[in-house]
Amino acid sequence: MVKKIRVRTKQKTGNASKKGQSKDATFKKRIHKPARPMKRKVAKRKESKVVLKPDKDKTASVKKAHDSRIAHKLKQLDLTTTLVKMWEEFRKQKCPNRAEILQNILTIIRGRVREFAFKHDTARVLQTVMKYGNSKQRLAIYDELKDSILELCKCKYSKFLVKKFLIYCPQQREEIMSFFYGHVRRLIRHTEAASLLELAYNDYANAHQREALTREFYGVITVGDEKHYKVKRLKETITPLLNKETLKHSIIHKPLLDYLLMAGEQERADMIEQLRERLVELLHTKEGSRVAMQCIWHGTAKDRKVIVKSFKTFVKKIAMEEHGHYVLLAVFDCIDDTVLVKKVIISELADNLSELAADRHGRRVLLYLLCPRNPVYFNSAMLRVLAPGDGNVHSKKSPEARRSELHSAVSPLLVKLTADHVSDWIRDKQLSQFLLAVVQHVEGDSVAPILENVVNLLDEPFDEETHIVGDACGHSVVRKLLSIENNRVDTSSVFLADLIINRVPENELRSWATINRGAFVLVSLVASQVKDVSETIRSVLDPSVLTEQWNTDHLQGQAALLKDLT
Template sequence: MPAAVPSAASTYNRATRRAWTAKKKAIAQSDNPEQLKEAADNTLFGKKRKSEDGTDTVPKVQRQKRARADVLKTDPAAAKATAVRKADKHSYSAAKGAGSKRSAFKPASKSTGSASSTPYNIKPHGEAVKVSLHAWERLRQDKTPAAERAQLIDTVLASFQGTMVQVLQKHDAARVLQSCYRLGNPEQRKELMTRIKGQVVQLSLSHYGHFFVMCIVRHGTTEHKKMLEAELRGHVCELVTHAEGSAVLQLVYNSVATPAQRNAMYREIWGKDFALLGQSKQTSLAQLFEEDPAAKPRVLRRMEALLSKAARKGLAMTALVQRGLADLLQHADAGQQAVLASVLKEAVPHIMHTRDGARIACSCLRYTDPKDRKTILKALKGYVARAACDANAALVLCVALEVVDDTVLLRKAIVSELLAELPSLAVHAHGSLPVLALLAPRDKRYFEPAQLSIMGEAGSGLSKKDSAQRRDELLQVLLPPLCRLCASQAGSLARSPHGSSVLFEAVQAASVAKSVESSPVLRALAEASIQQGEAAVGGGPATVGEEGEEGEEGEEGEEG
């Protein structure tokens, strides 16, 4: 009978548990786990087979194992290359011992017919780059004489003869050639421009080559910059969605291109047919759709596909992309506006300081759902006061205060940070705009037409709460500290061109609101006015005795 498997031991007895574990392990590793009696005819898998006469067992036939091929432990190609290198090294050592002047960087001649005649793999243009780096260490120093520097640059240009575009793909050679262009004489600069002629677009799309193009834009002559702009013309759509190409395009757009050339670059985004019409006079989508309404669906689809791709790559910071996105959000339908706003919500804090970026940010706040609006406002945490002091970002805060329905979120994200810096913001040219946006919404006395155009139409968007209700809820938080500020600093606010507007609107809003008492503000303002009047008449506040003495002296002077 097979032995019974012992029952599980108590887990609280460590010695018993260890013995039980060892016993189980022994049973698992045993060749006879059932503890059968040793018999000649018994095996683990049954009885042995008998021979025909019943006297002997038949041996089990063993399967013959097929011999396996030897596993290659080294790559044959690598082994061959290693043998070639060793042979070349041996031949060079022998030649050096015999007094030969053969270079160590050149393999043995193919005419010998030996194994060392096969050239081994070296870095492309490695010798030329090495020569240029040695020259670069000397030519970039300020103490190097001009004549020696010119000779060193000629050496670099000679080493890169016919391989300029190829070596500009290397990080070290690209730096050398940037120094050569920046420090070279007019003839050497012209030689460099001749060698890259027709290859500017390829270099602009290169990881290291685009730095050379940007070096020309920063330090080049007007003629060289015009050549770059001419070669980039017609390739705007290819460059605007490329990480390196967009950097080159941004620099050319801001530093080189004229207003007419900028409009031509912008028209390339509309489509290939507009890129071919170089004499077109349209500068915005509004003008285009007014002259050709049938082109609106096609142009909007083209711009949405191109610019959304650039935005997803994080390239929404370039001026050309921002200009296109701002116009697209203005003229697109509701579905396109919602899709673009959700794509651009992460970029709002980074682009709201530019004019077109502020237009995009206002549109994102207007056309996104409450969840995306919350994401945008949370991204501004800690930067509201700085944004309020910017000419364009302050308008974004004004739009947020008039379109976001969640007033609790507005109090925590925007109003609380405005109140923390209220004394300085109240007298600031741009910092006072978010405060005035609540006290006097879109009042033309404080908001210029250009600012109102950036903010967009009032009441448009996806907001559901009534604007008057939203404003009252926010004023309940803003007015008490604002009135205390006006009462304590009435004189300084009254003398400030922007603080006086805040003071006037605060007094007017406090007189209407029932929860705030405006009399302390008026009393402080009256006292400040009296003090200012006395200072203007007598040069400062005077006592009664001083007034009497001054009066007597004045009378004596008149009598005299």
């Protein structure tokens, strides 16, 4: 312990000597450092403040202007309050003195319409005046505001006044449209003006005016311009507009379609890459749906995958749109990845089959999966729209293989749907055609549940007014079903004719012959090519017994039945 203490003492001493040396060195440096010259303190001279005397005339004028502004605001407030009170009265559905109040309002705002057009409350007053006023009163308001149309379009409240001009001033529509010319690209990107421009373009512009509105996207094109110059100008004007808010407006869909049709392969591929995730925004218009179809036809496998995935949660809406359902038909025609199509599109269709079958366009999508390009269900105009996608370079699988895979996926779903709705659909003119299509284009005996439910309806006690063979549409469907199965005698083992003979009592069959439509159903049974059906029905129906039950004047169906039986 003593040694350790001594060692520590020595160490401390050594450190202390070093510290002493460093202090001495610092002190010497300070001694030899030259002294700083002392600054002489100079007393600051106090500046005398100059006090300016106010100009009495100027102060008076400022005060007068201020008072004038306050008075003007108060006057405007009084006018606004008066107008709103009058508006509350004459906007009621039953207002006995509406014409008088309307004239008083016009007297107050005459020459000052622009002041009231941009305010949220008085703008509503003007809109109601446009609604209930006569043509002369409407024109008076329009004349005061026509030079401010573009400003009105950009205001949150006054844009509705421009809408009223379009509705109630048909003679001035041409002039209103002319105010938009040259300003379309700027207005389409404005939050408030874009919706109004879209309304004018879709609902009120004629063909000539639409062309004039979209001309701005093409730039100045002269005769003899080469194709790549036109494409370049279109790209320069369209590219800045490719965002979610602007892309939904139909006014840019036509220029976008023209660009895809004229552009080269690389330029088109670049544009498809920009559009592929946002095509859902385009599908509500004819040109927009054609843009989406171009992207599907000319897109790579990666582009197509992104496009299909972007449709997720929107498939039902797309299938029920007038123009959008064409895009799904193009998907079924071109995309080789049927697993992806089943997972994203068919699975969502399966969740909404009843609604789709009841809708004209949705039903067409389901029929295309069953029997694509069938001229019975798809007219020549539709087939011409779909034809450009045939033979595209990015589809490697044969069309037959692709259609077979989709058909096998959707057939069980449609059979179950149809079987559950036989009683309703068999009496409906449109849905009965869908029922017949399912029976005709689903192979094998999988249609048995549908035929079983049809026979259940035929087996009900006969009543001329309520029975299915007495229904105008129902008896026709039964006859067509009997005709369809004549062509599949060799490929099926379940037949409606067999089920009728085995399930419906003989006396019920004879009672069918008492009405014209029932007799025609029996004629179809007699002509059936299913084994033993014709012989059985002939044995049940004795012509001599039938003629005794009928009136002296045979109906057309009864006459045909007698002819076949004898």
